[in-house]
Amino acid sequence: MRAEAGGPGAVGPGTDGPAAGRLGAAELGAEPGERASLVQFSSAFCQPCRATRRILAEVAGMVDGVAHIEIDAEDRLDLVRALGIEKTPTVLVLDAAGRIVRRAAGMPRKADVIAALGAAV
Template structure:
């Protein structure tokens, strides 16, 4: 299926890790971000609960070009990608587990 015009896809080259078979939770973090630690735990727990979902953490300081392109303004920022790497949901701040699961519903159909 060809990529739709204007739809940005993310993949292993940009993220430094492969995508999940069904969906991917991408977390942009920074070294001294306290909410990032709790977000890491939440996303890892959800990814472990749902088959085919991966959690990828990206150090915002090490990926400044991608941060600028995606207009990431604060950490943590979480992107939910579908199986093709398209961004289907985006949130800033520390997410609740129930909200992450609900957002994954939009990615896995």
């Protein structure tokens, strides 16, 4: 996965929530994976989002304890702004504690997603 530069939404100090670089069930709207989570921000008419959904679901199915969570960017503008999401798809890789360990914009390659999971598990 090509990592985005720091800036808004970069991991920072703190305890919980997007400003702290940690996301939990309350922010995600779903239960995170035991080992890691692949969080996808999508929009309704985004063609690459559909392909990204398939890739992430396939990778999550290959690795025990990894969840794929898709968030509609238009429905969660608060979270999009807090994390500095500028385009869809954007994928965040979270570790077991909900910390953002990788971040990439655009459709990822399957091999890159698998490699990024290595930083989280």
